[in-house]
Amino acid sequence: AQSVTQPDIHITVSEGASLELRCNYSYGATPYLFWYVQSPGQGLQLLLKYFSGDTLVQGIKGFEAEFKRSQSSFNLRKPSVHWSDAAEYFCAVGAPGGGGFKTIFGAGTRLFVKA
Amino acid sequence: EAGVAQSPRYKIIEKRQSVAFWCNPISGHATLYWYQQILGQGPKLLIQFQNNGVVDDSQLPKDRFSAERLKGVDSTLKIQPAKLEDSAVYLCASSLEPGGEQYFGPGTRLTVT
Numbered sequence: 001a002q003s004v005t006q007p008d009i010h011i012t013v014s015e016g017a018s019l020e021l022r023c024n025y026s027y028g029a030t031p032y033l034f035w036y037v038q039s040p041g042q043g044l045q046l047l048l049k050y051f052s053g054d055t056l057v058q059g060i061k062g063f064e065a066e067f068k069r070s071q072s073s074f075n076l077r078k079p080s081v082h083w084s085d086a087a088e089y090f091c092a093v094g095a096p097g098g099g100g101f102k103t104i105f106g107a108g109t110r111l112f113v114k115a
Numbered sequence: 116e117a118g119v120a121q122s123p124r125y126k127i128i129e130k131r132q133s134v135a136f137w138c139n140p141i142s143g144h145a146t147l148y149w150y151q152q153i154l155g156q157g158p159k160l161l162i163q164f165q166n167n168g169v170v171d172d173s174q175l176p177k178d179r180f181s182a183e184r185l186k187g188v189d190s191t192l193k194i195q196p197a198k199l200e201d202s203a204v205y206l207c208a209s210s211l212e213p214g215g216e217q218y219f220g221p222g223t224r225l226t227v228t
Contacts, residue, residue, distance in 0.1 A: 004157075032214065041221070042221065043118075043119070043206070043218075043219035043220055043221045043222060044158070044206070044208075044217075044219040045219070046216055046217070049216070090157050090158070092157070094214065096213060096214055098170060098171055099165060099170045099213070100146075100163045100165060100170030100171040100213050101146070101163070101210075101213035101214040102160060102163075102171060103148075103160060103217070104160075105157030105158045105159070106157050107155070107156050107157050108155075108156070108157050
């Protein structure tokens with residue numbers, strides 16, 4: 001069965017510092033992997049996705065993520081965090097099946113940014 | 116391009132009452148999803164439509180939850196009767212096709228007292 005683990009419930013970083021949010025998944029084959037961001041009062045927004053090919057994926061807002069098959073990980077990174085990045089971040093794994101596409105989300109990591 | 120619309124944004128009901136949520140996906144998006152997001156958790160898929168047909172409702176509590184997408188556009192999700200544990204944010208999302216980028220609405224926050 002598919003599953004997603006985000007080990008950190010919350011993380012605090014200083015503005016301008018680098019960021020890495022961890023994500024581990026469980027899936028039998030190569031999954032579709034996603035990172036979403038949810039700001040207060042806003043809907044979920046897709047940051048980036050990995051289906052195949054280059055294991056380093058670039059996304060919006062300066063984020064990137066690296067797929068590491070050997071570690072079953074898909075960690076999200078940003079070299080310099082801005083105060084506006086404070087939000088909840090969700091890693092997700094998806095797979096087609098039964099004519100549809102099932103996406104399973106992790107529990108999320110809340111990012112706090114301090115001045 | 117208009118995003119996914121949901122209404123109402125907030126709803127408070129007593130247990131055993133019924134409630135309905137409405138979703139209008141992005142025009143042209145064939146795939147529509149309903150998710151339940153309980154506080155402190157990630158969204159959980161309840162049901163997925165492809166046009167007006169259900170392709171996955173394996174996690175929908177069918178004894179109390181129902182959903183429809185009659186004309187392949189708008190969708191409604193109903194809970195009858197509601198339980199305390201149904202308190203959550205109900206998110207609607209749509210995509211051009213299964214596996215395509217999902218666009219989420221702002222959600223409906225349901226509180227059951």
